[in-house]
Amino acid sequence: MTTTQHEAFTVHRPADPVVVPLPLPPAGHFIAGAFVPGSADSPRIDVVNPATEEVIASIHAGTAGDVDTAVAAAVEAQKSWRNTTPKERADVLNLIANIIEANRAAFEAIESANTGKPPAVAEDDVTSTIDTFRFMAGASRTLTSMAGGDYATDHTSVILREPVGVVGVITPWNYPLLMAAWKIAPILAAGNSIVLKPSEQTPLSTLKLAEVLAGRIPDGILNVVTGQGRIVGQRLSEHPDIALVALTGSVTSGQAVAETAGRSVKRVHLELGGKAPVVVFPDADLQAAAAGVRNAGFWNAGQDCGAACRVLVHEAVAEEFTRYLVNEVGTLVVGAPDSGADVEIGPMISRAHFERVKESLADARAAGLTIALGGSVLEGTGYFIEPTVITDVPSRAPIATHEIFGPVVTVETFSSTEEAVRRANESPYGLSASVWTRDSSLTLRVPKQLDFGTVWVNSHLVLACEVPWGGFKGSGYGRDLSLYALDDYSRTKHVMINHGA
Known part of the structure; x- marks a missing residue:
C-alpha cells in the first residue's frame, strides 16, 4: 500500500465561540395542530450536535399508542382535506413556503446545530425546501390524466385522481428538513393527510416546522411523532388506517417497512441507498x-x-x-458550522456513523488499497473524518x-x-x-x-423540482419531486356511465 499525504487536513473551529441560544421547538409530539407530551412511561432521546458532541435537546420516544392517536387525528382531518380543491391546497402549500421563508434563519441555525452542516449546505437545504413547496403548489393545479370519452358503445368513461388517504412518512437524518418537504409537499398537494416520523437523531427542524405551522394550516393534516423506527416506524407500517408508507432511508429500513406493509397490502414508496x-x-x-x-x-x-x-x-x-x-x-475546508463561511465539510452525523465510516477506512487499509489522500479521522471534539x-x-x-x-x-x-x-x-x-x-x-x-x-x-x-428523483434495484421504487410524485400519492378511479339505456 502506498499512502501519500497531499496536505494535512485540520478541523476549523471558532476561536471564541459565541453562544447564541437556539430557537428550539417544543419536544412533544405534534398531533391535531398542537404539541402534546409523550406517554408518561416513555423515555427521552438525547439530540446531539455532532460538531461539539454536546446534547442540545431531548425528545420523546414515541409509542405505538402515540402513533394511534396521531393517525386518528389524520383520519379525522382527511374527511375535509380530501374534498378541498387544488387551489385551496395550493394556497396552503404556498403559505407553508412563506412561513419557512420568514423563519429561514431559525431553520438554518437548527439544521446546522443538529446535523453539523456548514452554512452553505444548510442555506441550500432551506432554499430547496421552500422551492419544493412552491413547485408542488403549482403542480397540484396542473394534474393531467387520460381524457374522458366513450371507449365502449353508449358508455362514457371519466378518470378520477383521488387522494390515497392517510400517509405514514419516515424521513432520514442526512437532510431532515428537505426530505420532510419532499414528502409533505406532494402528499398534501394530492389531498392526503400525514403522520411523520423524523429521524430520532435529527428531529429538530421537523418539529420546528410543526411549531411555525401550528394554527396556520388545517389541524391534523400534518402530525409528527418522534421516536425509534422499530417502534414508531413499525406501527406506521402496520397501522390499518394508513393507506401508504413513504420512506427515505437505508435499504434495511426499506426492507422492514415493505415487509410489514405487505401484510396489509398497503402501498409503499421507498427512496433508499x-x-x-x-x-x-x-x-x-x-x-x-x-x-x-x-x-x-x-x-x-x-x-x-x-x-x-x-x-x-x-x-x-x-x-x-x-x-x-x-x-x-x-x-x-473541514470545520464546525460556526467557524466560518468557507467551511465545506462538516462532521459525520453521529458517533455510531463515525465509527462505521472509520471501520470502512480501516478495511481499505487492511486490503492494501492506495489511499491517495486523507483516510484518517481528525482528532479532537466532533465526528470529523478527512x-x-x-x-x-x-x-x-x-x-x-x-x-x-x-x-x-x-x-x-x-x-x-x-x-x-x-x-x-x-x-x-x-x-x-x-x-x-x-x-x-x-x-x-x-x-x-x-x-x-x-x-x-x-x-x-x-x-x-420539475424532474423525478428515485431509483431502481436496491435503491427502491417510487419517485420524489415532479408530477410523478403526485401520481405516487394519489389513486386512479374509473367511472363509467351507461347513457344508452
Whole structure:
C-alpha cells in the first residue's frame, strides 16, 4: 500500500465561540395542530450536535399508542382535506413556503446545530425546501390524466385522481428538513393527510416546522411523532388506517417497512441507498470531472445517497484524472458550522456513523488499497473524518460496492465502454450515476445502458423540482419531486356511465 499525504487536513473551529441560544421547538409530539407530551412511561432521546458532541435537546420516544392517536387525528382531518380543491391546497402549500421563508434563519441555525452542516449546505437545504413547496403548489393545479370519452358503445368513461388517504412518512437524518418537504409537499398537494416520523437523531427542524405551522394550516393534516423506527416506524407500517408508507432511508429500513406493509397490502414508496458511479471516458474534460466529483462527492460530507462516490475512469487517463482529483479534494475546508463561511465539510452525523465510516477506512487499509489522500479521522471534539480519495481499487472491492455514506471517493479503471457499463451496473443500487464525455454518441448511448433512475452527463447531483428523483434495484421504487410524485400519492378511479339505456 502506498499512502501519500497531499496536505494535512485540520478541523476549523471558532476561536471564541459565541453562544447564541437556539430557537428550539417544543419536544412533544405534534398531533391535531398542537404539541402534546409523550406517554408518561416513555423515555427521552438525547439530540446531539455532532460538531461539539454536546446534547442540545431531548425528545420523546414515541409509542405505538402515540402513533394511534396521531393517525386518528389524520383520519379525522382527511374527511375535509380530501374534498378541498387544488387551489385551496395550493394556497396552503404556498403559505407553508412563506412561513419557512420568514423563519429561514431559525431553520438554518437548527439544521446546522443538529446535523453539523456548514452554512452553505444548510442555506441550500432551506432554499430547496421552500422551492419544493412552491413547485408542488403549482403542480397540484396542473394534474393531467387520460381524457374522458366513450371507449365502449353508449358508455362514457371519466378518470378520477383521488387522494390515497392517510400517509405514514419516515424521513432520514442526512437532510431532515428537505426530505420532510419532499414528502409533505406532494402528499398534501394530492389531498392526503400525514403522520411523520423524523429521524430520532435529527428531529429538530421537523418539529420546528410543526411549531411555525401550528394554527396556520388545517389541524391534523400534518402530525409528527418522534421516536425509534422499530417502534414508531413499525406501527406506521402496520397501522390499518394508513393507506401508504413513504420512506427515505437505508435499504434495511426499506426492507422492514415493505415487509410489514405487505401484510396489509398497503402501498409503499421507498427512496433508499445509492452508490453512484461516475464514468469518466478518455475524451472527457478531466479537470471539470474532477471538480464535479469534488462538489458532488463531498457535499454534506458525502452523507448523500446520490453522492459521486465511485469513479470509473478509463485507464488511459486514470493517472492524470487522479492527480486533478487529489488536488481538488485537497482544497476542501473541514470545520464546525460556526467557524466560518468557507467551511465545506462538516462532521459525520453521529458517533455510531463515525465509527462505521472509520471501520470502512480501516478495511481499505487492511486490503492494501492506495489511499491517495486523507483516510484518517481528525482528532479532537466532533465526528470529523478527512476527505479521502482511494485509488487503484479492484473490481468488486467491498469499499466500492457498499455504501460508506461519508467523505470517501474510490477510483477504479476500465478499458472499454462495454466494461465501464458492466462494472457500473454491477452495483446492487440503482439510484444515480453520471457520464463524463465530449462524445455526442456516448452521451446518448451510455445513459440508456445504465440501470439508474437518474443519469447525469457532464455533471452530477444537480436537482430540480420539475424532474423525478428515485431509483431502481436496491435503491427502491417510487419517485420524489415532479408530477410523478403526485401520481405516487394519489389513486386512479374509473367511472363509467351507461347513457344508452
